Amino acid sequence: MADEVFPIIDLSQDGNWPDLKGPEIVEACKKWGFMILTGHGIPKDIIDSMFEMHQAFCTLPEEQKLECVIDERQIGYDLKRSKIGMNECMVFGGVKGDIVQGDNIHPWWDAEKRAKVEEFKEKAHNLGLELLKVFATSFGLDPEYFTSAHNMNQGPGSVLRMLHYPKLGEKPKEDFPRLYSHTDWGSLTFVWPRSGGLEVETPSKRWIEVPLIPDSIVVNVGDAMSLWSGQALKSTLHKISFDNLPIDQTRWSMAYFVNANTLWNRSNKCEIDAKLEILKREEDGRLTLSSDQHTILTAGEYHQARLYMSQKEDAKNNWVGQSDLSILDTAHKLASVVERLGVANGSGLVNFSRS
Numbered sequence: 001m002a003d004e005v006f007p008i009i010d011l012s013q014d015g016n017w018p019d020l021k022g023p024e025i026v027e028a029c030k031k032w033g034f035m036i037l038t039g040h041g042i043p044k045d046i047i048d049s050m051f052e053m054h055q056a057f058c059t060l061p062e063e064q065k066l067e068c069v070i071d072e073r074q075i076g077y078d079l080k081r082s083k084i085g086m087n088e089c090m091v092f093g094g095v096k097g098d099i100v101q102g103d104n105i106h107p108w109w110d111a112e113k114r115a116k117v118e119e120f121k122e123k124a125h126n127l128g129l130e131l132l133k134v135f136a137t138s139f140g141l142d143p144e145y146f147t148s149a150h151n152m153n154q155g156p157g158s159v160l161r162m163l164h165y166p167k168l169g170e171k172p173k174e175d176f177p178r179l180y181s182h183t184d185w186g187s188l189t190f191v192w193p194r195s196g197g198l199e200v201e202t203p204s205k206r207w208i209e210v211p212l213i214p215d216s217i218v219v220n221v222g223d224a225m226s227l228w229s230g231q232a233l234k235s236t237l238h239k240i241s242f243d244n245l246p247i248d249q250t251r252w253s254m255a256y257f258v259n260a261n262t263l264w265n266r267s268n269k270c271e272i273d274a275k276l277e278i279l280k281r282e283e284d285g286r287l288t289l290s291s292d293q294h295t296i297l298t299a300g301e302y303h304q305a306r307l308y309m310s311q312k313e314d315a316k317n318n319w320v321g322q323s324d325l326s327i328l329d330t331a332h333k334l335a336s337v338v339e340r341l342g343v344a345n346g347s348g349l350v351n352f353s354r355s
């Protein structure tokens with residue numbers, strides 16, 4: 001449709017962008033669930049230096065990179081050759097300080113490089129907090145309503161994925177995509193693209209490629225934030241297809257996933273847990289706290305429900321890596337809450353539907 005213009009919002013005019021650009025930001029997140037932010041204040045030399053490290057690390061032989069494979073804290077190297085996608089990724093999850101001190105990171109990432117990653121994560125996180133304040137303020141809530149549940153010092157932490165979609169000799173025989181059609185699980189996602197290829201579903205459900213603007217950030221709302229906001233904010237499907245990123249092309253990008261706090265201990269009990277109190281949309285557009293107990297989940301319960309839903313989906317599709325669903329014994333009840341709210345279906349795959 002001719003009036004479907006991908007939202008591009010420049011924050012550079014004034015230090016007071018949350019007040020000045022807040023309404024435009026919220027509108028974009030309601031209508032598209034996606035926007036591009038320019039003039040966002042994260043310096044270009046810092047972004048450049050992150051991509052330099054990313055590209056240099058990816059040139060190491062595969063067996064070296066595989067020495068530290070991604071763990072349950074979401075730290076380490078992730079090589080994907082599956083229905084999820086065909087890419088490689090260095091993943092830096094965990095809380096503040098975990099990268100500088102942490103294990104399971106290849107020694108190629110020396111102290112100086114790790115400090116840069118921590119600094120970048122912190123800058124990204126602070127921008128995420130500003131956006132969460134904009135959302136809360138626009139809904140008439142306490143500005144810290146969402147931010148208080150996104151503390152960088154509390155687990156599980158937000159996750160930086162440095163992504164590389166390599167050139168391929170031939171198209172995979174197994175029908176694996178570059179990146180499957182999905183919505184993100186968390187609160188907010190930032191993507192720094194260095195190459196084109198990312199496609200999103202428009203409000204009228206067409207697929208378009210996200211404009212490539214150097215040094216900008218592509219921001220999208222995740223399922224948790226959509227759920228939390230009573231679906232006032234939209235979590236939108238996106239993908240990278242072989243049509244748009246053919247086998248002879250490469251894509252470099254970085255994605256930062258802003259997640260709500262929750263921490264599981266070794267006996268699978270949740271120790272820190274943000275309350276994901278699903279807000280209710282009033283007729284005048286305001287969001288209020290719902291009195292319906294069924295619409296109150298904690299971030300940990302939400303996460304468990306998503307795990308359960310995606311493993312159920314994997315099992316249905318006979319995907320590799322199935323695990324024992326009985327571990328998640330209460331999760332199916334929670335999954336039905338998530339399903340009923342219509343924010344996510346299965347693992348967020350193509351047949352995702354929303355009223």
Ligand SMILES: O=C(O)CCC(=O)C(=O)O
Pocket residue numbers: 161163179184191193198238253254255
């Ligand atoms: O590479 C990209 O730009 C997209 C990454 C993405 O959507 C994801 O990892 O969830």
Ligand SMILES: [Fe+2]
Pocket residue numbers: 182183184189238
């Ligand atoms: Fe995504």
